[in-house]
Amino acid sequence: MSEKPADRIDGLVRELNEHNYRYNVLNAPIIPDQDFDRLLRELIELEAEHPDLVRPDSPTQRVGSDLSETFPTVVHNIPMLSLDNTYSEDELREFETRIRRELPSEDLCYVAELKIDGVALSLTYENGLLVRGVTRGDGVRGEDITPNVKTIPSIPIRLREPVDRCEVRGEVYLAHKTFQAINREREKAGETPFANPRNAAAGSLKLRDPRLVAKRRLSFFAYFFRTPDPPFHTHAETLDYLQHLRFAVNSERAVCDTLDDIVDHIHAWDRKRDTLPYDIDGVVVKLNATSQQDKLSATSKAPRWAIAFKFSAQQAETVLRRIVLQVGRTGVVTPVAELEPVLLAGTTVSRATLHNREELERKEIREGDTVRLEKGGDVIPKVVEVIREKRPAGSRPFRFPDACPVCNTPLVHDKVEVAIRCINTRCPAQVKANILHFASRTAMDIEGLGVALVNQLVDNTNTRVHDAGDLYSLDMETLAGLERMAQKSAQNLLDALKASRARPFHRVLFALGIRHVGATVARALADAFGSIDRLREASIEDLEAVHEIGPAIARSLHDFLRAEQNRAVIEKLRAAGVQLEAEQQAHTGPGPLEGKTVVITGALSRWGRQQAQDLVRSLGGKPTSSLSKKTDLVVVGENPGSKKDKAEAFGIRILNEEAFAELIGEG
Numbered sequence: 001m002s003e004k005p006a007d008r009i010d011g012l013v014r015e016l017n018e019h020n021y022r023y024n025v026l027n028a029p030i031i032p033d034q035d036f037d038r039l040l041r042e043l044i045e046l047e048a049e050h051p052d053l054v055r056p057d058s059p060t061q062r063v064g065s066d067l068s069e070t071f072p073t074v075v076h077n078i079p080m081l082s083l084d085n086t087y088s089e090d091e092l093r094e095f096e097t098r099i100r101r102e103l104p105s106e107d108l109c110y111v112a113e114l115k116i117d118g119v120a121l122s123l124t125y126e127n128g129l130l131v132r133g134v135t136r137g138d139g140v141r142g143e144d145i146t147p148n149v150k151t152i153p154s155i156p157i158r159l160r161e162p163v164d165r166c167e168v169r170g171e172v173y174l175a176h177k178t179f180q181a182i183n184r185e186r187e188k189a190g191e192t193p194f195a196n197p198r199n200a201a202a203g204s205l206k207l208r209d210p211r212l213v214a215k216r217r218l219s220f221f222a223y224f225f226r227t228p229d230p231p232f233h234t235h236a237e238t239l240d241y242l243q244h245l246r247f248a249v250n251s252e253r254a255v256c257d258t259l260d261d262i263v264d265h266i267h268a269w270d271r272k273r274d275t276l277p278y279d280i281d282g283v284v285v286k287l288n289a290t291s292q293q294d295k296l297s298a299t300s301k302a303p304r305w306a307i308a309f310k311f312s313a314q315q316a317e318t319v320l321r322r323i324v325l326q327v328g329r330t331g332v333v334t335p336v337a338e339l340e341p342v343l344l345a346g347t348t349v350s351r352a353t354l355h356n357r358e359e360l361e362r363k364e365i366r367e368g369d370t371v372r373l374e375k376g377g378d379v380i381p382k383v384v385e386v387i388r389e390k391r392p393a394g395s396r397p398f399r400f401p402d403a404c405p406v407c408n409t410p411l412v413h414d415k416v417e418v419a420i421r422c423i424n425t426r427c428p429a430q431v432k433a434n435i436l437h438f439a440s441r442t443a444m445d446i447e448g449l450g451v452a453l454v455n456q457l458v459d460n461t462n463t464r465v466h467d468a469g470d471l472y473s474l475d476m477e478t479l480a481g482l483e484r485m486a487q488k489s490a491q492n493l494l495d496a497l498k499a500s501r502a503r504p505f506h507r508v509l510f511a512l513g514i515r516h517v518g519a520t521v522a523r524a525l526a527d528a529f530g531s532i533d534r535l536r537e538a539s540i541e542d543l544e545a546v547h548e549i550g551p552a553i554a555r556s557l558h559d560f561l562r563a564e565q566n567r568a569v570i571e572k573l574r575a576a577g578v579q580l581e582a583e584q585q586a587h588t589g590p591g592p593l594e595g596k597t598v599v600i601t602g603a604l605s606r607w608g609r610q611q612a613q614d615l616v617r618s619l620g621g622k623p624t625s626s627l628s629k630k631t632d633l634v635v636v637g638e639n640p641g642s643k644k645d646k647a648e649a650f651g652i653r654i655l656n657e658e659a660f661a662e663l664i665g666e667g
């Protein structure tokens with residue numbers, strides 16, 4: 001081939017981006033996957049030979065490998081507003097009346113778009129190249145998640161035209177199929193499945209590793225475009241232009257001259273929403289003429305020229321086959337409905353929680369009943385009511401048992417938490433749930449230790465797994481004797497267990513599954529006491545002296561560390577070499593905040609609250625939320641409130657954000 005490498009690379013990038021667009025946006029590929037892969041391989045090889053010729057819009061640049069510790073906060077050029085919601089036709093008519101008052105003699109025209117149930121995202125392009133992707137955040141500031149955004153296949157890295165500078169906004173979402181695949185994988189890995197596609201999309205965007213984000217196959221619909229001089233007079237033209245620029249724009253949009261047409265459109269989609277391959281939660285109605293939008297402008301929360309008509313929760317009817325009882329990690333017994341599988345809001349539902357005994361009795365739910373299910377915006381399906389007319393003859397009220405369905409220990413009614421509880425801490429159901437929590441990603445992160453395997457480990461007496469501490473005594477021979485356990489997966493599990501011994505102490509503390517001790521509390525405890533032994537020596541008062549710790553946590557922790565069974569687990573972990581002591585902070589020499597108690601008040605622009613606190617910790621300081629005479633330093637952001645005055649009264653050193661950044665060497 002006589003072509004120069006630079007030209008070949010340019011050609012390949014152009015060609016691959018075109019195919020990528022056809023595949024991911026138009027859903028109309030014109031070459032087979034193998035051909036695409038062949039071209040991509042050629043590009044990868046050429047780029048490896050000529051690293052200086054790698055172009056920023058090369059498809060190889062979509063997935064970076066840099067892990068980001070934190071996402072920087074950025075201020076939106078134009079605030080990302082929300083939309084006012086309506087739920088009825090009348091409210092929609094009022095929306096028009098308000099517009100008519102402002103624009104009495106003008107013709108009105110609207111665009112109706114589907115309201116995609118996803119996560120809003122802002123994209124900035126310079127000279128046609130994607131330079132930044134930012135979450136909505138609080139509308140004023142969002143998080144810069146550019147490396148993750150680049151992995152979304154339907155977001156163009158380069159626009160069809162080199163538009164000088166523009167911002168595009170839209171919705172990141174997950175198609176039902178992709179969502180289901182993600183949840184299947186999570187369940188296999190012993191992780192909690194996402195409740196709905198929106199949560200899954202939001203969680204995916206915040207992953208620290210873009211390679212993992214790429215695997216989530218997120219999608220994007222654009223619905224907003226802004227340049228210094230907008231070239232169009234209507235929203236409809238703007239949407240067409242976005243499509244021309246290579247964005248996916250939802251095709252189910254309608255331009256309507258009357259509100260009646262809009263209403264028809266809304267009703268049609270309320271009926272048809274099930275047929276879409278993704279979730280929508282309503283229809284957005286926008287004034288079409290940009291001049292009219294400008295005249296109406298916005299309140300501090302939402303534009304006056306647009307409104308969201310929200311659909312009510314979707315419902316379905318099905319037969320409740322059986323009521324089963326689930327015993328959770330803390331022994332709480334939850335009744336769960338096993339259902340005749342039914343399609344609801346794009347997913348097949350076969351189980352629904354019945355919450356607790358009271359709920360079951362209040363709704364008079366029986367096995368065999370036909371029930372109405374509902375899935376709201378963000379919840380697991382619930383049983384709304386029993387359809388009495390369809391109750392089969394001879395059915396009987398459900399009797400809540402007196403003993404644990406798993407270990408037969410008499411159940412106890414916990415009146416404070418409105419719960420029925422199995423108090424046998426050796427109950428296999430609790431043991432399994434505890435081990436799963438111990439192994440979960442945010443705890444000890446033991447890959448491969450999922451539900452099926454934990455069930456086997458606990459049920460099979462040869463393994464001698466009675467608690468999380470026993471995991472570390474597992475050996476090749478025992479594991480290889482388990483069902484569906486190949487040598488390779490056994491070795492992987494042993495490796496994962498070994499690796500988990502390096503998890504920092506605060507994660508171990510969280511992994512123990514102590515009631516009320518979540519990840520944040522565990523970190524605060526680890527910071528304040530430094531080791532499990534010092535925690536055990538601490539009195540309830542000592543524990544409560546830590547800012548984040550209230551009486552309930554202190555009591556729960558105190559009791560936990562004194563219970564014989566838990567002490568045994570801790571000793572097994574110690575013997576296995578698990579970290580029961582906090583490492584010395586990884587900073588070199590005494591940092592500027594060494595030993596200092598720091599209170600942050602008001603909003604900082606560079607760091608979120610959690611981030612700033614982590615930063616203080618990493619520099620040897622101790623972040624606290626309440627101010628006292630012992631506080632060494634107060635960092636004051638925007639709208640600081642009364643803490644600033646109090647600090648002044650105490651004569652404590654006060655720094656603004658700039659001075660603080662300066663002090664810690666980030667100025």
Ligand code: IVH
Pocket residue numbers: 081082083113114115116117118119120171223284303306308
């Ligand atoms: S327009 C100022 N159009 O709904 C204009 N939003 O409840 C604001 N959304 O934050 C957005 N589909 O995340 C618009 N076709 C659509 C939308 C849409 C979904 C989301 C968006 C917004 C939220 C407001």
